[in-house]
Amino acid sequence: MPEFEAIIGLETHIQLNTDSKIFCACSTDSWRVPPNTHICPICTGLPGVLPSLNEQVVEKALILATAMNADEISQASFFARKNYFYPDLPKGYQISQYDEPLAVNGSFELPLPEGNSRHITIIKLHIEEDAGKTVYKDAKRLIDFNRCGVPLVEMVTGPDFRSADEVAKFLIRLRQLLRWLEISDADMERGQLRCDANVSIRNVGEDRLNTKTEIKNVNSITNVRDAVQSEIERQMREVKAGGEIKAWTLDWDDQRGVLSKMRSKETEADYRYFREPDLLPIQTSPSAVAATVSQLPELPLARRSRFSEVYGIPEYDAEILTEERSLSDFFEATVAAHGGNPKRVSNWVMNDVLRLIREQDTLAGELGLRPGELAEIIGMVEAGTISSGVGKELLEQVRSSDRTPAQIVEEDGLAQVSDASELSETAAHILEANPDQVAAYKGGKTGLIGWFVGQMMQETGGQADPKAAREILESLLEG
Amino acid sequence: MSAEICELPAHEIVARLRTGDLTAEVVLEATLARIEAVEGGGGALNGDPNGANGIHAYITLAEERARAQARAVDRALEAGDNPGLLAGVPVAVKDIFCVSGIASTAGSKILANFVSPYTATPVVRLEAAGALTIGKANLDEFTYGSSNESSAFLPTPRNPWSAGHVPGGSSGGSAAAVAAGEAALSLGTDTSGSIRQPAAFCGIVGMKPTYGRVSRYGMIAFASSLDCPGPMARNVKDAGLMLLAMAGADAFDATAAKVPVEDYLDQIEGGVRGMRIGLSPDFSRLRYPDADTGELREQVLQPEIEKALLESAERLAEQGAEIVEGVDLPAVQYGIPAYFVISRVEAASNLHRYDGVKYGYRSEGEAADLFELYRKSRGQGFGSQPKLRILMGMYVSGEQYEKRYYERALRVRTLIRRDFERAFERVDAMLAPTTPTTAFEIGGIYGDSVAMQYADLLTVPANHAGIPAISIPTGLDDSGLPIGMQLMGPDFTERRLLRMGRALEQLQESRPPLVQERVGA
Incomplete structure (x- = not known):
């Protein structure tokens, strides 16, 4: 029996997070606002209206194209009309791009376990407008035009994925990148990131591409993985049983977790593309591309490698610290302010700061705790000025107040007592009050030192530096 | 004849308002009285095709809107404020422009009940300049035609010079209204000659500006890459005044030109001395396809038009222009076939939105499914002209023909453009008849359909090239029907074209016969 491999390519749609729509001034907010409230004559396609291009859309799309290493960004790309009838497409055509897209020929190195990676080609990347939404209610078809004209980037990959798991990993990386670049909120549940998958199988070792099926309407990364996996398995069963794969378009039902064939009416279309006469070409000068490239931030995967190499932290730490751009900036700024062991900073950020961020449901940059303040707290713990327990409590206090860590420690008297004369006095007092324990210790029960330290801590309200206290107690008991 | 107030040139109305000699309300009432006298009822869905022997120029009258505008102009004048370039001038708006609160029908059943919530940019600008929007003029359905006979609103407009003749199209109601004194000006559109051809047929001035000179925002689209709104007037100076009020960049139209607008009036009396004006054999050698064989046949111009062309050239030469003969424009003969393809592809797509779902006509009764709703609504709502354009547009833009028709037609268009660019290295403008016949x-x-389309043979080259062209009345043929000559110039030379047009125009002394019948000579 031959061994099969899966061949998967993706067509992703990314909603750009511009303030206004691509061809009119309406707000792009279409999530949970009352139907048909963010609309105007232009985005509802009234007779006589014309589109005018929102330049912010081009800027954001260009950022994505450069981040995807597109080596051909067209100096002049063109809009085209994709003609079809549907009630939520009010003009009866979608303004898209066709044979002359914004960018072609990009790539993405998808990291896989054990240091492997998969080279994903980005065949093309173009700009288009979103359609509205159709809602079925009481046997009626209701149309909400709020989403009409929300800007989208369509990005098509090569048939480069070999498993459902790789597809899921790619979508996680893409979502991370889109948020990192601040060009999309990339929430799949809200339709800000959408993914259709083309799936086929072949015998391992073959080069040709067999008939593929297309999976549509999947609205989470988990569902994409499940849908692709179930389609790969179906195709393998079909071929093993001597059947033939037909070029179906499949619809994923996430309630039941099954794929079903879409009606041919919805899939067979000649879109009669032609160049959109109402819009001028998108001019992208080499200098604009160069400026975009130069302003591109360090990308997450590059930052992840750099964190491991430069700071010597484990890959696991680097992965978590670069999941989100604000957190990685926070980590790096803290390391710089701290000046000491980056792994110690990493521990604080991954354990304590991340917990605070989740509790507050915010970003590291908006937490209220500044990297300099965290560095100061870590420094005080390392210097023994405060205990690590006090340090952890300080995080929240600094976050929610205007005082610096040093001020809080000073004003609230949180500093550890490590002053020898002060501690000696307390220690002498404790020994004096507990002659039985002193005798026992001197009789060889040296394990009692822990009990004496405990007494010191109790006596000082937890502010004694345990290490200094122990040393003083030992010298007094053995002296 | 002594001109009635409704027959005054627009520039004279504005001047007399400023001196206090007239008020906007007087002008408006005089115009409404003329409409009452000559119109014989406007076009209506299921109207009587034979009409009442009137002009039938309008679909909708907007008396109340116009009265409110007239009062505002008069108040501004009383207050000493500038009432605008077109203060108190009654304007008929071709019913292809959306005007807020008024039915915007495109001459089609499918939009008969559509009332626009917004106003087209050219209308916004005309109204801001003090013009009075007196009504919406009849037209060929969605502008698809050259005779105005395809409107769903009947009766269709008559030519004021002869009740048995068409006013031309598609801006037929506009041309008829202006010629008959039912408006001083009209806002028309020209995709392949729809301003110039009816202007020529009705003996008025019509200008297609450079593509993008006037915003298309709010103009219901036909062939988006060719459509040009433009002025229609009884004289050249009025056309310049109207263009001045409308031209310029528009944030709502990406294809509206940002080129600064010139003063179209300051040199309008400057004459043509030293200007070089070209004549081309390619505008006299007319090629029509034979209806049976499809082969191209050559036809000559109507003799009176040929004669008028030579007289016009002489007239310009007498005033000091240099006439350059034999300027070749070999690609213009392919203008109509290329236009067939480009306009149908764009029109079919532009008509997609009329589907019975959001606005406009929806078929009555239950539809089995969505596609039946589409089929019925469009089948019942569109007349034969949109259907023909949809069929052809869908056919030639199909996947299998994508490269063979539309892209080729665009290449032909580029060739025509190059012909004109070469010509304009030698001459300042080209002179040609506007139409092959009266x-x-x-x-x-x-x-x-084919013969009708060939009525645009001489006008469509300027649309392909995107250049400005103006049709000027130069007299009447042997049966008393007006003849028009057009001047075509390089991009954004409207100022010079208007100046040439002013030197060429031959204004008729007498009223058109249909008007005479109703109001006297």
């Missing part, structure tokens, strides 16, 4: 009889051509 107005044809009602029913004479309608129904023969």
Whole structure:
């Protein structure tokens, strides 16, 4: 029996997070606002209206194209009309791009376990407008035009994925990148990131591409993985049983977790593309591309490698610290302010700061705790000025107040007592009050030192530096 | 004849308002009285095709809107404020422009009930300049025609010079209204000659500006890459005044030109001395496809038009212009076939939005499914002209023909553009007849799509090239029907074209016969 491999390519749609729509001034907010409230004559396609291009859309799309290493960004790309009838497409055509897209020929190195990676080609990347939404209610078809004209980037990959798991990993990386670049909120549940998958199988070792099926309407990364996996398995069963794969378009039902064939009416279309006469070409000068490239931030995967190499932290730490751009900036700024062991900073950020961020449901940059303040707290713990327990409590206090860590420690008297004369006095007092324990210790029960330290801590309200206290107690008991 | 107030040139109305000699309300009432006298009722869905022997220029009258505007102009004048370039001038708006609160029908059943919530940019600008929007003029359905006979609103407009003849199209109601004194000006549109051809047929001035000179925002689209809104007037100076009020960049139209607008009036009396004006054999050698074989046949111009062309050239030469003969424009003969393809592809797409779902006509009764709703609504709502354009547009833009038709037609268009660019290295403007014949009889051509399209043979080259062109009345043929000559110039030379047009125009002394019948000579 031959061994099969899966061949998967993706067509992703990314909603750009511009303030206004691509061809009119309406707000792009279409999530949970009352139907048909963010609309105007232009985005509802009234007779006589014309589109005018929102330049912010081009800027954001260009950022994505450069981040995807597109080596051909067209100096002049063109809009085209994709003609079809549907009630939520009010003009009866979608303004898209066709044979002359914004960018072609990009790539993405998808990291896989054990240091492997998969080279994903980005065949093309173009700009288009979103359609509205159709809602079925009481046997009626209701149309909400709020989403009409929300800007989208369509990005098509090569048939480069070999498993459902790789597809899921790619979508996680893409979502991370889109948020990192601040060009999309990339929430799949809200339709800000959408993914259709083309799936086929072949015998391992073959080069040709067999008939593929297309999976549509999947609205989470988990569902994409499940849908692709179930389609790969179906195709393998079909071929093993001597059947033939037909070029179906499949619809994923996430309630039941099954794929079903879409009606041919919805899939067979000649879109009669032609160049959109109402819009001028998108001019992208080499200098604009160069400026975009130069302003591109360090990308997450590059930052992840750099964190491991430069700071010597484990890959696991680097992965978590670069999941989100604000957190990685926070980590790096803290390391710089701290000046000491980056792994110690990493521990604080991954354990304590991340917990605070989740509790507050915010970003590291908006937490209220500044990297300099965290560095100061870590420094005080390392210097023994405060205990690590006090340090952890300080995080929240600094976050929610205007005082610096040093001020809080000073004003609230949180500093550890490590002053020898002060501690000696307390220690002498404790020994004096507990002659039985002193005798026992001197009789060889040296394990009692822990009990004496405990007494010191109790006596000082937890502010004694345990290490200094122990040393003083030992010298007094053995002296 | 002594001109009635409704027959005054627009520039004279503005001047007399400023001196206090007239008020906007007086002008408006005089115009409404003229409409009452000559119109014989406007076009209506299921109207009587034979009409009442009137002009039938309008679909909708907007008396109340116009009265409110007239009062505002008069108040501004009383207060000493600038009432605008077109203060108190009654304007008929071709019913292809959306005007807020008024039915915007495109002459089609499918939009008969559509009331726009917004106003087209050219209308916004005209109204801001003090113009009075007196009504919406009839037109060929969605502007698809050259005779105005395809409107769903009946009766269709008559040529004021002969009730048995068409006013031309598609801006037929506009041309008829202006010629008959039912408006001083009209806002028309020209995709392949729809301003110039009816202007020529009705003896008025019509200008197609450079593509993008006037915003298309709010103009219901036909062939988006060719459509040009433009002025229609009884004299050249008025056309310049109207263009001045409308031209310029528009944030709502990406294709509206940002080129600064010139003063179209300051040199309008400057004459043509030293200007070089070209004549081309390619505008006299007319090629029509034979209806049976499809082969191209050559036809000559109507003799009176040929004669008028030579007289016009002489007239310009007498005033000091240099006439350059034999300027070749070899690609213009392919203008109509290329236009067939480009306009149909764009029109079919532009008509997609009329689907019975959001606005406009929806078929009555239950539809089995969505696609039946589409089929019925569009089948019942569109007349034969949109259907023909949809069929052809869908066919030639199909996947299998994508490269063979539309892209080729665009290449032909580029060739025509290059012909003109070469010509304009030698001359300042080209002079040609606007139409191969004067107005044809009602029913004479309608129904023969190809022959009807060839009425635009001489006008469509300027649309392909995107250049400005102005049709000027130069007299009457032997049966008393107006003849128009057009001047075509390089991009954004409207100022010079208007100046040439002013030197060429031959204004008729007498009223058109249909008006005479109703109001006297």
